[in-house]
Amino acid sequence: MNTGAAIEAAPQEDGRSRILAAALEVFSTSGFEGASLRQIADRAGVMHQLVVYHFKTKEGLWRAVITSILDDNIARLPAWRTRLEAVSPAQALRTVVREFVLFTSRRPEFHRIATFEGRADNDRIRWLLQTYTRPYFEFSTSLIRAAQTAGAARPGDPGRLHYAVIGLVTTSFVFAHEYRAMTGLEPFDPAEIERIAALTFDFLAIP
Amino acid sequence: MNTGAAIEAAPQEDGRSRILAAALEVFSTSGFEGASLRQIADRAGVMHQLVVYHFKTKEGLWRAVITSILDDNIARLPAWRTRLEAVSPAQALRTVVREFVLFTSRRPEFHRIATFEGRADNDRIRWLLQTYTRPYFEFSTSLIRAAQTAGAARPGDPGRLHYAVIGLVTTSFVFAHEYRAMTGLEPFDPAEIERIAALTFDFLAIP
DNA sequence: GTCTATAATTAGATAGAC
DNA sequence: GTCTATCTAATTATAGAC
Numbered sequence: 001m002n003t004g005a006a007i008e009a010a011p012q013e014d015g016r017s018r019i020l021a022a023a024l025e026v027f028s029t030s031g032f033e034g035a036s037l038r039q040i041a042d043r044a045g046v047m048h049q050l051v052v053y054h055f056k057t058k059e060g061l062w063r064a065v066i067t068s069i070l071d072d073n074i075a076r077l078p079a080w081r082t083r084l085e086a087v088s089p090a091q092a093l094r095t096v097v098r099e100f101v102l103f104t105s106r107r108p109e110f111h112r113i114a115t116f117e118g119r120a121d122n123d124r125i126r127w128l129l130q131t132y133t134r135p136y137f138e139f140s141t142s143l144i145r146a147a148q149t150a151g152a153a154r155p156g157d158p159g160r161l162h163y164a165v166i167g168l169v170t171t172s173f174v175f176a177h178e179y180r181a182m183t184g185l186e187p188f189d190p191a192e193i194e195r196i197a198a199l200t201f202d203f204l205a206i207p
Numbered sequence: 208m209n210t211g212a213a214i215e216a217a218p219q220e221d222g223r224s225r226i227l228a229a230a231l232e233v234f235s236t237s238g239f240e241g242a243s244l245r246q247i248a249d250r251a252g253v254m255h256q257l258v259v260y261h262f263k264t265k266e267g268l269w270r271a272v273i274t275s276i277l278d279d280n281i282a283r284l285p286a287w288r289t290r291l292e293a294v295s296p297a298q299a300l301r302t303v304v305r306e307f308v309l310f311t312s313r314r315p316e317f318h319r320i321a322t323f324e325g326r327a328d329n330d331r332i333r334w335l336l337q338t339y340t341r342p343y344f345e346f347s348t349s350l351i352r353a354a355q356t357a358g359a360a361r362p363g364d365p366g367r368l369h370y371a372v373i374g375l376v377t378t379s380f381v382f383a384h385e386y387r388a389m390t391g392l393e394p395f396d397p398a399e400i401e402r403i404a405a406l407t408f409d410f411l412a413i414p
Numbered sequence: 415g416t417c418t419a420t421a422a423t424t425a426g427a428t429a430g431a432c
Numbered sequence: 433g434t435c436t437a438t439c440t441a442a443t444t445a446t447a448g449a450c
Contacts, residue, residue: 015433029326033241036425050434052427115322118382119236129388137389156406159390160379164406167378171370175325181336182344183366199363199371203410222415243443257416259445417450424443431436 016054018044023051023065028109031116032062032124059124069110070132073103077139084143090152092143094201100140101169101197105188108173115174137162144204153204161204168200223261225251230258230272235316238323239269239331266331276317277339280310284346291350297359299350301408307347308376308404312395315380322381344369351411360411368411375407 022043026035037058041048055061084092104111114133117125140162147153154161172179172187179187186192229250233242244265248255262268291299311318321340324332347369354360361368379386379394386394393399 031238031241031323033237034239037427038425047435048425049427049436053433056427058426112326115381116238118385119319121384125384129385133385133389156402157390157392159386160392160402160406163378163382163386163390164375164403164410167374167376168371168410169374171374172367174322175370177328177332178325178336178340179366179370182340183364183370185364185367195363195367196371199367203371244445245443254417255443256418256445260415265444415450417448419447419449421446422444425441426439427441428439429437432434 015044015046015050019046019051019054019061020065020068023061024069024109027062027065027116028112032058037061062124063127066110066113066128066132069107074132074135077135081139088152089143089147089150090205093147093153093204096140096143097165097169097201097204098197100165101193101200104170104173105193108170108176111170111174115170140165147205152206154206165200165204168203169196172196222251222253222257226253226258226261226268227272227275230268231276231316234269234272234323235319238320239265244268269331270334273317273320273335273339276314281339281342284342288346295359296350296354296357297412300354300360300411303347303350304372304376304408304411305404307372308400308407311377311380312400315377315383318377318381322377347372354412359413361413372407372411375410376403379403 019040023035023040026040026043030039035058037051038048040061041051044051051061055064080096084095087095114128117128137159141158144153144158144161148155148158172185172192176187179185187196226247229247230242233247233250237246242265244258245255247268248258251258258268262271287303291302294302321335324335344366348365351360351365351368355362355365379392379399383394386392394403
């Protein structure tokens with residue numbers, strides 16, 4: 001999966017890109033309500049009115065941030081599905097788990113945003129769940145179900161297992177500061193990332 | 208573990224208690240920056256200036272909310288430690304995992320707040336980590352370590368396993384709305400709570 | 415302990431110059 | 433596309449009556 005390079009705006013890029021990059025950072029640390037357009041604009045080095053010019057409203061900016069991260073990934077799911085049909089259910093599971101861990105380590109901001117929003121119910125959340133969360137949930141649980149049928153995955157409700165995996169994978173990256181302070185481990189170290197992937201596959205798979 | 212009954216304020220209780228109960232709700236859905244004293248006061252049925260009277264600042268209120276939830280639990284850890292020395296490491300692990308799942312299901316708000324704050328680094332967070340997160344982390348990892356020594360727990364860094372468990376346990380409760388919408392399962396159903404506890408112990412233990 | 419009144423600051427959003 | 437100027441509403445916090 002791609003990390004959505006468009007959002008990695010360098011200082012010399014145009015205002016719109018710099019605003020998107022700044023907004024990703026601020027929304028992921030302060031939440032939607034806690035983020036302010038001035039805070040985002042300051043970080044992007046522009047006047048806060050320029051944010052309104054480009055994205056109309058704060059909610060429009062929020063949706064643009066999510067889209068810039070996830071659109072490519074969701075569009076790529078059908079191709080992934082085809083490719084994974086060529087390998088065993090266990091191998092497919094291992095591949096997808098690892099890709100998910102790598103995506104989370106590259107873009108912990110998205111899961112930080114998801115942890116802010118997953119508890120509420122409003123237009124913004126319904127749009128997120130329907131547009132991005134649901135397709136990935138269906139993708140993931142269908143793979144788990146196939147692996148269970150092949151006797152390669154732990155039994156139990158695929159949805160419950162999916163969310164167990166989400167929690168298991170994302171915690172060290174989402175709470176990187178706390179994780180570092182408590183465990184002394186560096187969550188973004190490549191070896192540590194692979195250990196999380198291995199631990200998650202081990203949880204999910206039947207040897 | 209107790210749920211901190213002081214915060215379960217009935218409408219006829221005094222302002223301070225009603226404010227604490229309302230603040231727990233609002234901080235856990237909007238985060239510290241996203242929460243407003245007016246929003247909290249409205250929910251408590253008082254004027255927002257009364258919040259300032261009782262808790263001086265917004266941060267003072269936030270700390271009082273955390274304290275009202277966690278103080279009893281942390282104070283009870285030494286007694287737990289003594290009690291668990293009488294049973295096998297595997298049984299101790301099973302008991303503590305189940306208690307943690309039950310606590311999370313009764314007070315998902317605390318873990319919602321933790322997901323808001325675990326990514327930042329400021330006075331408020333340092334206080335939370337030092338006062339409450341650290342003692343429980345030490346308690347939990349020492350039990351994991353003892354179980355590993357006895358050959359009853361999965362090998363691997365105890366801190367990494369601790370946070371894997373935190374993620375695995377809390378996800379369905381913290382993201383209850385999303386979990387319900389995607390999986391069709393009811394996270395707070397007693398049977399579902401026990402399934403999460405069983406799944407977590409199964410992840411951690413060596414049969 | 416709870417209220418009214420109010421100050422000082424910051425919020426999201428609009429209008430218009432260049 | 434980016435800026436200045438400005439509006440209205442909401443924010444945290446203070447002062448003081450009862």
